[in-house]
Amino acid sequence: MASPSSLIERLNRGVTRRNARWSFVNAQPFGAALELRRFHLGNGLTVVTLVDRSAPTVSYHTWFRVGSRHERPGKTGLAHLFEHLMFNETKSRGRGEFDRLMERAGAEVNAATWTDWTYYYENAPKNALPLLIELEADRMSNLVLREPQVRSEKEVVANERKLRVEDDIEGRALEHLYATAFRRHPYRWPTIGWMKDIRGFTVEDCRRFYRAHYAPNNATVVVAGDFNERQALSLIQERYGHLSPARQPDTKPHSKEPAQRSERVFCMTAPTPTDKVLIGYHAPPFADPHTPALSIANEVLFGGRSSRLHRLLCLDEELALSVRAAISPFVDPGLFEIWISLREGKRRKDAIALLDREVARLAVDGPTDIELEKAINQIELSFLHGMETAGGRAEQIGFYETVVGSGTAFDRLDAYRRVTPDQVKRGADKYLRRSRRTRIEISETAA
Amino acid sequence: MTRATKAKILVESSDVLPLVDVEIAFRVGSLQDPIGKEGLSQLASQLMRRGPHGISADAFEDRLANLGARLTVDTAMRSTRIRATALRRNLEPLLELVADLIWRPAMRARDFAKLRRRAQAALLARLDDDQTLGAIHLREKLFAGHPYGRSTSGSADSLRRIRLQDVKRFYASYLEKDAFIIGMSGDISVSEAKALARDHFPKRTRTMNGKRDVPATHIPRGRHIVIVDKPERTQTQLYIGTLGARTHDRNLFPLIVSNTAFGGTFTGPLMQEVRAVRGWSYGAYSRLMHSDQRDAWYMWSAPSAEYSADCAELQLELLDRWVDKGLAKASLKFAQQYLINSHCFDRDTPSKRLESRLDIELLGVPRRYVERHDELVAQVTRKQANDATRARISPRDLVMVVVATARDVENAFEKLPGVKSVEVVPYRKP
Numbered sequence: 073m074a075s076p077s078s079l080i081e082r083l084n085r086g087v088t089r090r091n092a093r094w095s096f097v098n099a100q101p102f103g104a105a106l107e108l109r110r111f112h113l114g115n116g117l118t119v120v121t122l123v124d125r126s127a128p129t130v131s132y133h134t135w136f137r138v139g140s141r142h143e144r145p146g147k148t149g150l151a152h153l154f155e156h157l158m159f160n161e162t163k164s165r166g167r168g169e170f171d172r173l174m175e176r177a178g179a180e181v182n183a184a185t186w187t188d189w190t191y192y193y194e195n196a197p198k199n200a201l202p203l204l205i206e207l208e209a210d211r212m213s214n215l216v217l218r219e220p221q222v223r224s225e226k227e228v229v230a231n232e233r234k235l236r237v238e239d240d241i242e243g244r245a246l247e248h249l250y251a252t253a254f255r256r257h258p259y260r261w262p263t264i265g266w267m268k269d270i271r272g273f274t275v276e277d278c279r280r281f282y283r284a285h286y287a288p289n290n291a292t293v294v295v296a297g298d299f300n301e302r303q304a305l306s307l308i309q310e311r312y313g314h315l316s317p318a319r320q321p322d323t324k325p326h327s328k329e330p331a332q333r334s335e336r337v338f339c340m341t342a343p344t345p346t347d348k349v350l351i352g353y354h355a356p357p358f359a360d361p362h363t364p365a366l367s368i369a370n371e372v373l374f375g376g377r378s379s380r381l382h383r384l385l386c387l388d389e390e391l392a393l394s395v396r397a398a399i400s401p402f403v404d405p406g407l408f409e410i411w412i413s414l415r416e417g418k419r420r421k422d423a424i425a426l427l428d429r430e431v432a433r434l435a436v437d438g439p440t441d442i443e444l445e446k447a448i449n450q451i452e453l454s455f456l457h458g459m460e461t462a463g464g465r466a467e468q469i470g471f472y473e474t475v476v477g478s479g480t481a482f483d484r485l486d487a488y489r490r491v492t493p494d495q496v497k498r499g500a501d502k503y504l505r506r507s508r509r510t511r512i513e514i515s516e517t518a519a
Numbered sequence: 520m521t522r523a524t525k526a527k528i529l530v531e532s533s534d535v536l537p538l539v540d541v542e543i544a545f546r547v548g549s550l551q552d553p554i555g556k557e558g559l560s561q562l563a564s565q566l567m568r569r570g571p572h573g574i575s576a577d578a579f580e581d582r583l584a585n586l587g588a589r590l591t592v593d594t595a596m597r598s599t600r601i602r603a604t605a606l607r608r609n610l611e612p613l614l615e616l617v618a619d620l621i622w623r624p625a626m627r628a629r630d631f632a633k634l635r636r637r638a639q640a641a642l643l644a645r646l647d648d649d650q651t652l653g654a655i656h657l658r659e660k661l662f663a664g665h666p667y668g669r670s671t672s673g674s675a676d677s678l679r680r681i682r683l684q685d686v687k688r689f690y691a692s693y694l695e696k697d698a699f700i701i702g703m704s705g706d707i708s709v710s711e712a713k714a715l716a717r718d719h720f721p722k723r724t725r726t727m728n729g730k731r732d733v734p735a736t737h738i739p740r741g742r743h744i745v746i747v748d749k750p751e752r753t754q755t756q757l758y759i760g761t762l763g764a765r766t767h768d769r770n771l772f773p774l775i776v777s778n779t780a781f782g783g784t785f786t787g788p789l790m791q792e793v794r795a796v797r798g799w800s801y802g803a804y805s806r807l808m809h810s811d812q813r814d815a816w817y818m819w820s821a822p823s824a825e826y827s828a829d830c831a832e833l834q835l836e837l838l839d840r841w842v843d844k845g846l847a848k849a850s851l852k853f854a855q856q857y858l859i860n861s862h863c864f865d866r867d868t869p870s871k872r873l874e875s876r877l878d879i880e881l882l883g884v885p886r887r888y889v890e891r892h893d894e895l896v897a898q899v900t901r902k903q904a905n906d907a908t909r910a911r912i913s914p915r916d917l918v919m920v921v922v923a924t925a926r927d928v929e930n931a932f933e934k935l936p937g938v939k940s941v942e943v944v945p946y947r948k949p
Contacts, residue, residue, distance in 0.1 A: 105535070126535045127867035168795065171786045176853060178860020181785075197863050227798025234754040235801050235821050241647055343750045345643045345947060376589075378580035387577075390633065393640045415640045442585065449587030453606060456538050460868045 073123060073301055076109060083305055091115035091288075092313025094305065103459070103482055108469065111305065116289025116317045119308060120469055122296040124462065128197060130297035131466040132204040134212070135191040135474045137292075138285035140263040141404075146272075149229065149265015150281050152185040153273060156225045158192065159183075162214040167221070170207055177203055180463075186263055188403045189474045195463040198298040202307055208293075209311035212286055217278045226270055233264050241342045242411065245350040245512045252338045253352050253407060253510040256327040287318030292473045297462030329354075329405065336510040341517060346393070347414045349423060350512040352407035353504050355399050359476045363399065364487040365495035366408065366503055370397050371447035372439045372496065373430060374410065378446065380430050389426065391418045403475055407510075408503060420513055431504045438497030451488050455481060526720045529876045530712040531704040531869040537607040540870045541614065542702040543621060544881050545599040547693040549671040550733060556681050558673020561594040562631075562638060563689040564601070568592045569630045571619035576630055579616070588613045594671055596810070598881050599694070607706040611715065618719040621699075624690065631683045638678050645672075646946055649922045650821075652747055653756035656920045656944070660745050661760050661815055665736050700880050704869035736812045738762050741939030742917045744932050748925035749946040755827040755923040757800075759834055760817030761913050764809040766884060770907035771809060772895045777904040778807040780854035781841045782818060787850075788837055793820055799830045811883070816912055824923055828931030831919060835936065838914045845905030859893045922946070 074082075076096040084093050097110035102122055111119045140151050161167040174181045179196035194204045237243040247262045254260035264270075295304050332354055356362045373381050374397040385392040394413045400406030412423050439447070458464045459481075468481040552559045568590065570579030583590055586609040593600045601621070605613040645651050655670065662668030673681075701720060703712040738761055764771050782789035782805025793803035800820040808814035818838070822830035846854075866872045878884040887895065915937065921928060925943045933941050 103536075124535070126533060127863070129863055129867050168786060168791070172853075175784050175786055176856045176860070178857060178863065180861065180864060195864065197860050200860075224795065224798040228794055228801060231754060231799065231821065231823060232801040234823060238753045239649060239751075343946075344647050346640075346647075376580075376584060378577070378584040383577065383580075386637075387633065390636060393637070393644050413644060415636075416643055442581070446581070446584040449606065449609075450584060453538070453587045453589065453604065456536050456606070457604070459536060460538075460870075462867070 079302055079305070080111075082302070083309060087309070087313070089114070089313060091316060092309050094309065100480060101482070102465075102480055108480060109301070113288065113309065113312060115312070115315050116287075117312055117315075118292040118473065119305065120292065120294045120473060121301050121304065122294070122465055122469060123299065123301055124296065124465070125298045127462065128298050129195060129462050130198045130201050130204075130295065130299050131193065131195045131462040132201065132208065133191055133193045133294040133466040133470045134208050135189055135292045135294070135470040136285060137188070137290050137474055138190055139186050139188045140261065140265075141187045141258040142285065143258065143261070145261070146269060147277060148261040148269045149263070150273060150277060151190055152264050153225060153229050153270065154278060154281055155183045155185045155190050155192075156229060157217065157221065157278060158211055158215065160221045160225075161216045162210050163216060164210055164214060165207070170211065173203060173207065179204065187259055191470055193463065193466065195461070201295070201299050201304060205304070205307045205311050209308075209315070212288065212291070212312070213315050215282060215286070217275055217282065219275055222273065222275050222278055226273060229264065229270050230267065233267060233270065237262065237264060241344055241348065241514060242350070244342070245340065245348070245514055246409075248338050248340055248512050249350050249352045249407070249409070249510055252336050252512070253332070253354065254329055257329040257404060259402065259404065259406065284318065288312055288315050289317035289320065292470060294466045294470045294473070296466040296469065332508050332510075335506050337513065338510070339513045339515070342514055344514065344516055346416050347418070347420050348514040349412045349414070349420050350514070351410040351427075351509055353509045355406055355408040355503055357403060357405050358399075358401040359403075362499055362502070364484070365491045365499035366399060367451065368439070368444065368447045368488065368491050368496050369434060369500045369504070370399060370408070371450055372443045373397065373434065375447060375450050380434075381427065384426055384430065385412065385423055391415060391423045391426070401471070401475060420515075424511075428506065431500060435497060435501035435504065438493040441493065444491070444493055444496070448488055448491075452485060455485055526698065526716065527700045527880065528713055528716045529700065529702045529873060529880070530707065530709045531872040531876070532708055533704070533869040534706050537706050539605055539607050539610045539703060539705040539707050540873070541603045541605070541610075541617065542873065542877065543601040543617065544700045544702065544877050545694055545697045546597065546881055547599050547697055548595050548597045549669065550596050550666050551689070551693055552669065552673070555677060556673075556685060557669045557677040558638060558671070559681050559685055559689055560599065560693075561671055561673070562634060562678070562681060563686045563694065564592040564594050564599045565634055565638075566626050566631055566686055567620055567624040567690065567694070568601075569627070569634065570625055571616075571623045572625045576625075576627075582616060583613075586613050590617070596667070596671065610707070614715055614719045621694075626683070626687055626690065628683055631686060635678055635681065638672065639675055642672060642675060642678075649749065649752070649756045652749075652946060653758045653920050653922045656745055656747050656922075657758040657760050657817060657918060658815065660743065660918045660920065661738060661762070662736055663739075666733055667736060667810070667812070667814065700877060702873045702877050704873040733812050736762055736814075738913070738916045738918070740916055742915070742919065742935070742937045743939055744919045744921065744935075744941045746925045746929060746932065746941065746943045747920065747922040747946050748943050749922055750924055752824060752922070752924045752927070754821055754823045755921050755928060757820050757822060757827060757831055758817050758920040759831065759838070759917055760815050761917050762813040762911070763807050763816035764911055765813050766809045766811065766882070768809070768911075770903065770910065773899045773903040773907035774807060774911055776851065776854050776858065776896060776899045777846060777908045778805055778816070779858055780846050780850040780904075781805055783854070784857055786853075788841070789818065789834070792833060792837060793822075793830060797833075799823070799826055803834070824927045827921060827923060827928050828935060831921075831932065832935055835914065838912075842908055842912055842914050845908065846901060848901055851899070851901050851904055855896050855899065858896045862892055
């Protein structure tokens with residue numbers, strides 16, 4: 073690959089528009105064999121490249137720094153609805169043309185929205201890259217928003233909500249968990265939005281949202297896979313260089329969530345043969361220096377068949393069929409979520425008592441050296457699995473650029489390796505306290 | 520046939536990541552389950568998974584985790600696959616554990632009792648997932664009385680009937696002596712893989728478990744509806760299915776192309792009419808399955824209860840149109856381009872390339888399907904695609920499964936054209 077300075081010099085030759093001029097930010101190793109390079113276009117678009125020729129595919133991700141946290145009460149779910157609308161017509165492409173062109177090229181196309189971001193991706197044969205760049209640049213600024221599309225997409229989203237939340241026990245429980253655990257922060261409403269809000273969106277709501285958040289200076293493009301870097305940057309310059317930055321959307325910090333001082337409990341009923349419990353402890357942000365130690369605590373307690381809680385609840389005592397946990401990977405403090413699916417006739421309070429006992433033991437004694445080594449090995453395995461395809465690598469890069477703002481997933485792996493038993497102990501003691509948690513209890517009939 | 524033989528080894532190398540996947544694949548699956556003891560093959564492989572003699576199940580799990588390894592067993596109708604993934608640096612100790620597990624599984628009574636209780640609990644847990652519930656009922660009704668309609672996981676009754684002796688006998692008859700195949704993919708060379716396999720899986724006397732004869736599948740005449748009654752449903756899971764294809768059908772590729780054009784892409788008529796035009800379901804697609812005998816073809820969608828029957832009627836109209844009128848030339852060409860261009864994602868990782876090769880060895884998938892895929896797709900003519908659709912997909916003989924609150928949908932579904940029977944079953948059927 074060409075050196076960044078000569079590459080930039082070549083690309084900027086004869087380009088007078090400020091918005092279209094490249095600057096090089098930095099390069100960083102990505103694992104043992106690859107290099108990630110960051111560039112900025114004059115209009116604020118960040119572009120990250122990772123060339124890897126192990127398979128004849130390319131992945132193109134566009135991450136926007138907008139998610140459900142940027143909404144307001146009464147208009148929840150707009151970021152997610154917008155994700156759907158982005159597949160509709162533009163000023164230059166008719167309805168359905170985006171999907172037709174992508175599918176004809178053999179591209180896998182999809183998108184996702186969560187609290188802090190929305191991203192769009194295409195995984196495609198390598199020769200399709202010019203098409204991906206053209207169509208993504210087009211919909212960043214030329215989307216057409218009209219009544220019929222908005223109406224039909226609202227109906228699709230309403231159905232998605234029924235599928236994933238209203239008729240889904242875990243989806244509904246998660247909604248209750250965040251609505252109960254958070255009282256001020258926007259994380260308290262669901263990313264898919266409340267049904268009443270989904271039904272109420274207007275075309276004007278969508279247009280305003282588009283103008284505020286869909287602009288090059290609010291986005292990061294990641295290109296990973298088998299491609300020629302100079303040609304890709306040149307095409308991006310040609311397709312995005314004429315776009316103007318938007319006035320930066322509101323970046324004021326969100327309402328700080330007041331500290332939770334006592335346990336909160338919400339009981340819900342559902343047609344299910346077995347009880348379940350969903351628990352959320354307030355946890356640090358993803359980028360917080362305490363989070364790696366808490367992730368190790370998660371692995372020791374809940375990570376796989378040899379973890380303490382799996383062994384205790386699922387194998388030894390046979391109280392539960394499954395138990396798992398995760399820390400929400402959010403920009404602001406989220407939750408350490410635990411899901412326990414009990415066996416028929418088993419009592420929730422027995423499972424919770426054992427959970428409390430094991431959490432307290434970890435907070436007092438910490439993990440053993442073997443447990444720590446196991447946890448790090450398991451995390452490394454999961455991490456490497458996520459890196460197998462160009463799409464997996466692009467997703468990791470886009471996530472770190474958007475949520476952490478610097479570094480890569482490999483830095484995170486190093487951070488896990490530096491965690492000590494004492495840090496795990498302190499993390500469990502500080503964050504996994506009963507007073508910081510919210511419990512959703514699920515049964516077939518009201519308790 | 521019994522003879523001393525080396526295990527066959529397939530290798531796909533790639534040094535991009537320091538990971539190795541190992542797969543030990545047996546040509547044995549739930550089709551070997553005796554009637555009344557469904558779930559036996561799955562219990563047998565899961566009991567093996569609890570570890571070898573001389574080490575407790577807990578200690579075995581600790582050793583796996585400590586190696587940064589994962590081990591799963593997957594039982595299907597025609598195969599059992601033991602899959603292990605490890606960090607490259609720990610591959611050798613992992614292979615030792617896996618080999619030990621295959622040659623000397625502990626099969627302890629205590630582990631068996633726990634495992635059987637767990638399998639029974641897992642059956643109950645399936646009732647929480649409406650989409651899974653619909654899929655299970657579709658196969659049960661579509662293949663009633665045929666081995667393809669039996670669940671790999673068994674039923675509460677069949678699991679109760681299985682004894683440890685049954686499991687041990689199953690292992691001795693099928694797994695211990697089967698000529699399994701070893702696959703390795705990832706950060707390992709062919710010569711390294713062969714040497715490791717030779718060390719850990721030496722030549723043994725094995726039985727070549729040949730192809731089992733499975734009777735032909737038949738579908739009941741007419742359109743039959745099963746409503747899986749579950750309370751408090753705001754939307755429904757809707758499956759509409761009939762018989763699909765045989766792996767060795769001469770018209771399999773024309774049918775694959777035709778089905779892709781109808782319901783295999785986002786821009787096909789099924790997804791467009793149901794989702795894009797009406798917004799009735801988050802998704803809608805059709806799937807063609809193939810096996811030794813004709814497997815299933817089905818459509819899936821998840822419409823609101825209020826218009827679920829309307830959605831079913833629309834899908835039936837689309838199905839009629841597809842079978843009667845066939846594909847337009849442009850639709851055929853589009854599906855061919857899609858299948859050829861996206862084929863790179865079936866082989867973009869070493870483990871996917873290995874899976875394709877294992878399918879050839881294990882399931883009898885013709886080698887040309889993998890090696891000449893693009894050519895076979897490109898050769899399909901419009902006439903072949905339309906003839907294959909008419910020959911294989913019957914819009915008259917269908918099973919419709921709706922997971923819904925029955926009282927909200929029953930009347931509307933009864934009125935659908937050509938319906939011969941409507942059956943309401945509780946979601947927690949005894």
